[in-house]
Amino acid sequence: MKLTLFFNSILLFTCCFFMSMGMYAQSVSVSAAIKFEKWEAGTVVDESEVQAYGIDKCFKAEIIKGATLNRMWNKSYKEGCPIGRERLRYLKVLHRNADGKTQLGELVCNVNIADKLLRIFRKLYDAGYKIEKMCLIDDFDADDERSMAANNTSCFNYRVVSGTKTVSKHGYGLAIDLNPRYNPYVHTLNGVRMVEPANGKDYAFNRSKRKDIPYKIDTNDLAYKLFIAEGFSWGGNWRTMKDYQHFDYRR
Numbered sequence: 001m002k003l004t005l006f007f008n009s010i011l012l013f014t015c016c017f018f019m020s021m022g023m024y025a026q027s028v029s030v031s032a033a034i035k036f037e038k039w040e041a042g043t044v045v046d047e048s049e050v051q052a053y054g055i056d057k058c059f060k061a062e063i064i065k066g067a068t069l070n071r072m073w074n075k076s077y078k079e080g081c082p083i084g085r086e087r088l089r090y091l092k093v094l095h096r097n098a099d100g101k102t103q104l105g106e107l108v109c110n111v112n113i114a115d116k117l118l119r120i121f122r123k124l125y126d127a128g129y130k131i132e133k134m135c136l137i138d139d140f141d142a143d144d145e146r147s148m149a150a151n152n153t154s155c156f157n158y159r160v161v162s163g164t165k166t167v168s169k170h171g172y173g174l175a176i177d178l179n180p181r182y183n184p185y186v187h188t189l190n191g192v193r194m195v196e197p198a199n200g201k202d203y204a205f206n207r208s209k210r211k212d213i214p215y216k217i218d219t220n221d222l223a224y225k226l227f228i229a230e231g232f233s234w235g236g237n238w239r240t241m242k243d244y245q246h247f248d249y250r251r
């Protein structure tokens, strides 16, 4: 009789232990879930939290409405925009930040390249490729120079090509600028050589020989290979100017 009581106590203790562990695990995933549901770009998350939440939910395309539309309105998306918001998508992606940690990222792009970008950014994430920052350009009031100077990776922005009146491919959500501070845009305007962003000038020249450029994009780079494989072209291959950060998709 005493022995039965002893085993019952053990059983009860074991049940309580596993139940409390279960509740603990559940509370961790609930707090992580809130982080993922809010999806504030720049938030650092644990690998375990990503696993618990589900990695496929972290690479998703959504239609543009509500709070996202409010963030964009009169900044990247405004009157006269050549593309309607129903042709744009808000992408949630994960990326590795400067420390290699997992960070929540976001992009707005043309619906025609949404799946391509999800595939590319998933592969870059799985490979541990570093992208310092990926939040909407609206957080910089759609000011391209400020976004680039902060090394922010971005896509859609209704604007003209720098120094011209032509609507940029970014205005259609068909171009990406990746790690732009370290992969600047180098061109000549009215006889003056320009580097955009200005704080990228140390990374603008003699790039093929240099090994001291962080996040450097060249033809050996994984991002270059993935974008080319999905049908994009690279601004670093242009002849009269060089836009090392820029990949665009020609419809």
Ligand SMILES: [Zn+2]
Pocket: 170, 175, 176, 177, 243, 245, 246, 247
């Ligand atoms: Zn660009």
